Amino acid sequence: xxxxxxxxxxxxxxxxxxxxxxxxxxxxxxxxxxxxxxxxxxxxxxxxxxxxxxxxxxxxxxxxxxxxxxxxxxxxxxxxxxxxxxxxxxxxxxxxxxxxxxxxxxxxxxxxxxxxxxxxxxxxxxxxxxxxxxxxxxxxxxxxxxxxxxxxxxxxxxxxxxxxxxxxxxxxxxxxxxxxxxxxxxxxxxxxxxxxxxxxxxxxxxxxxxxxxxxxx
Amino acid sequence: xxxxxxxxxxxxxxxxxxxxxxxxxxxxxxxxxxxxxxxxxxxxxxxxxxxxxxxxxxxxxxxxxxxxxxxxxxxxxxxxxxxxxxxxxxxxxxxxxxxxxxxxxxxxxxxxxxxxxxxxxxxxxxxxxxxxxxxxxxxxxxxxxxxxxxxxxxxxxxxxxxxxxxxxxxxxxxxxxxxxxxxxxxxxxxxxxxxxxxxxxxxxxxxxxxxxxxxxxxxxxxxxxxxxxxxxxxxxxxxxxxxxxxxxxxxxxxxxxxxxxxxxxxxxxxxxxxxxxxxxxxxxxxxxxxxxxxxxxxxxxxxxxxxxxxxxxxxxxxxxxxxxxxxxxxxxxxxxxxxxxxxxxxxxxxxxxxxxxxxxxxxxxxxxxxxxxxxxxxxxxxxxxxxxxxxxxxxxxxxxxxxxxxxxxxxxxxxxxxxxxxxxxxxxxxxxxxxxxxxxxxxxxxxxxxxxxxxxxxxxxxxxxxxxxxxxxxxxxxxxxxxxxxxxxxxxxxxxxxxxxxxxxxxxxxxxxxxxxxxxxxxxxxxxxxxxxxxxxxxxxxxxxxxxxxxxxxxxxxxxxxxxxxxxxxxxxxxxxxxxxxxxxxxxxxxxxxxxxxxxxxxxxxxxxxxxxxxxxxxxxxxx
Numbered sequence: 024x025x026x027x028x029x030x031x032x033x034x035x036x037x038x039x040x041x042x043x044x045x046x047x048x049x050x051x052x053x054x055x056x057x058x059x060x061x062x063x064x065x066x067x068x069x070x071x072x073x074x075x076x077x078x079x080x081x082x083x084x085x086x087x088x089x090x091x092x093x094x095x096x097x098x099x100x101x102x103x104x105x106x107x108x109x110x111x112x113x114x115x116x117x118x119x120x121x122x123x124x125x126x127x128x129x130x131x132x133x134x135x136x137x138x139x140x141x142x143x144x145x146x147x148x149x150x151x152x153x154x155x156x157x158x159x160x161x162x163x164x165x166x167x168x169x170x171x172x173x174x175x176x177x178x179x180x181x182x183x184x185x186x187x188x189x190x191x192x193x194x195x196x197x198x199x200x201x202x203x204x205x206x207x208x209x210x211x212x213x214x215x216x217x218x219x220x221x222x223x224x225x226x227x228x229x230x231x232x233x234x235x236x237x238x239x240x
Numbered sequence: 241x242x243x244x245x246x247x248x249x250x251x252x253x254x255x256x257x258x259x260x261x262x263x264x265x266x267x268x269x270x271x272x273x274x275x276x277x278x279x280x281x282x283x284x285x286x287x288x289x290x291x292x293x294x295x296x297x298x299x300x301x302x303x304x305x306x307x308x309x310x311x312x313x314x315x316x317x318x319x320x321x322x323x324x325x326x327x328x329x330x331x332x333x334x335x336x337x338x339x340x341x342x343x344x345x346x347x348x349x350x351x352x353x354x355x356x357x358x359x360x361x362x363x364x365x366x367x368x369x370x371x372x373x374x375x376x377x378x379x380x381x382x383x384x385x386x387x388x389x390x391x392x393x394x395x396x397x398x399x400x401x402x403x404x405x406x407x408x409x410x411x412x413x414x415x416x417x418x419x420x421x422x423x424x425x426x427x428x429x430x431x432x433x434x435x436x437x438x439x440x441x442x443x444x445x446x447x448x449x450x451x452x453x454x455x456x457x458x459x460x461x462x463x464x465x466x467x468x469x470x471x472x473x474x475x476x477x478x479x480x481x482x483x484x485x486x487x488x489x490x491x492x493x494x495x496x497x498x499x500x501x502x503x504x505x506x507x508x509x510x511x512x513x514x515x516x517x518x519x520x521x522x523x524x525x526x527x528x529x530x531x532x533x534x535x536x537x538x539x540x541x542x543x544x545x546x547x548x549x550x551x552x553x554x555x556x557x558x559x560x561x562x563x564x565x566x567x568x569x570x571x572x573x574x575x576x577x578x579x580x581x582x583x584x585x586x587x588x589x590x591x592x593x594x595x596x597x598x599x600x601x602x603x604x605x606x607x608x609x610x611x612x613x614x615x616x617x618x619x620x621x622x623x624x625x626x627x628x629x630x631x632x633x634x635x636x637x638x639x640x641x642x643x644x645x646x647x648x649x650x651x652x653x654x655x656x657x658x659x660x661x662x663x664x665x666x667x668x669x670x671x672x673x674x675x676x677x678x679x680x681x682x683x684x685x686x687x688x689x690x691x692x693x694x695x696x697x698x699x700x701x702x703x704x705x706x707x708x709x710x711x712x713x714x715x716x717x718x719x720x721x722x723x724x725x726x727x728x729x730x731x732x733x734x735x736x737x738x739x740x741x742x743x744x745x746x747x748x749x750x751x752x753x754x755x756x757x758x759x760x761x762x763x764x765x766x767x768x769x770x771x772x773x774x775x776x777x778x779x780x781x782x783x784x785x786x787x788x789x790x791x792x793x794x795x796x797x798x799x800x801x802x803x804x805x806x807x808x809x810x811x812x813x814x815x816x817x818x819x820x821x822x823x824x825x826x827x828x829x830x831x832x833x834x835x836x837x838x839x840x841x842x843x844x845x846x847x848x849x850x851x852x853x854x855x856x857x858x859x860x861x862x863x864x
Contacts, residue, residue: 038654040690044661047683051665051672083650083733110650110657111734131650131657135664 299527398552403519425479517558771802
């Protein structure tokens, strides 16, 4: 019912009154929030990050800054969308943040509703990302279930070769190709060639593990 | 034959030698007998004539002294002639003088006055045989009685009796009587008869003659004190009080003192003894004229061949004090009158002193005025400098705030952000079903707190930016440091600089301007932060410390871990417009030092042992 269900918002800001105010605002808007006073604290305690949610980061903090934390999280493969808030924004700072994939860059003092809207947008993106990741994982499992021959047949089918051509390529009879092809369609749960092609493309996305890609070659 | 010849030759040789000596010694040597000419001035009487005698003698001496002749010796003596004498007494007196001057070999005799000349002429052959006589002061009217052939000449004088009576007539309008005062001495009697003659000739018709001659002194004094109106007293001479000699000057003074009419006289030496004045003859001219004739006689002229000099010039002379006494206006005096004994006014007496003193006072006043003016000017320029310094300090503060501006914005934006968030939350909490009043109230409390926080930031900035005259108060240096720290903390965060505070609580206060001292702290902090932010690697640390520093002083130390200050730069660091920063104006430290020194303190820089620089701002505490 609630699109934010299961989503969690992490706030990292060194200013206690800003922490309190944001927690209150988020809670009031039905967004469960966890508040940290520094990037270091977040890295130490925020290990159990859910799939869906977002990060609200203050840029200027003692120790690691918001931008530093963004880089660190990227390195750790943590993909929660980030909303930056700052008391003092500079153009280079905001450009860097946005380039690194921040959802938005809000300057204090900001409108409460704007922040909420931005956070919702971030959560939605998070959810999409989570869904995409989920689908990718599913396809990978299906792909894993294919035999080596079936994977070869899949690669050539997606390449657009006819069964006859595939048989020639693989040095097998056409009839055998047809059997493999039917199995591939079955295992990948693809209803049509078009869907199969899309699945193959999804598997080639960077989201998919490189081992899978290389095994395709 | 032979001997006389030799003697003749010797004598001639001796003469030649003498001649040569004479030629070669034009001035006689002291040990050689000089041909000295001796001149004797003989006076008749002592007493009243004493001043006259002195004046005549001095007049003559002046002439001899001034003459080129150096061989004249002047003697002065007094015959002191008795009035009524027999031949025997006179002769013995003459013998006495003959003996007295027998050895002196007097060349010229100068008898002064009628009696002296008479006496000298009478005993001349006994006293000064064959000597020329140059008389002095002999009445001109008696000149015809002298036997000029007997080697005699001199100065004959005519006292201006008529002129003096005429003067009285002119000065006393409505004058009707002339009281004539005289004694019974020879001169007295002579002058009396002379005056009577003149009176009868010229004044008989206008004036009544009151005869006050030959009276006893007490009688005379009584008479002169009760003279009728419109009377003038003509004081001729009193040598005696009925046969007794008197001191004539004193007699005249006495008479003048008691007289109820002005007293006139005709000898200038009498002036000052109670005479209002008269047409007077100058006695010292008598002496000088006589001396001039003596010089002619000594240089070889025959006395008989020199015509006697007649002196009858008179000069209207007056005693200022007597003029006042008789209320005779000075403007009524004849033109060219000489007024003696004038009591000069303070101004006349001390004119130059007065002028000098006033000039001195004037100059001093000017000098003082100038000094006061300078003092004022100096005070004014000091005030101007102080005002300029304050403005410069203000400008510097504003520029510091400007530099910190962005980060100060952060300082304000932080509470504002919290307020916005809380306000939004509160609105939703109140709009909820049911409204969460408790949480909304807490949000509002937080809003108030954050508002105060923002206000505090603004207050700090305004304090630094405002330009008010400095008001010295008791200032807590630790609080100043803490406030400065709050102003820069956002900047410190942005620059990744850590500030370590070590502020001693309860320090004794310093006396000064809190804003200015905060400016110093701020400047030191900003510099330190700037220095450490250049560090590529940590630590980027600034230490701020306050504490006691010796007797009666406290200090604020601001230490950084920056590049430090080299010795050369350290010396110039506090100079205006000296800067090591690319964008610095170079005024911060200069102004800071000015402020600290104006507070009686010192601002110094030293290098830390390990790394960076350390500034020490030392201030005197308020005496307990």
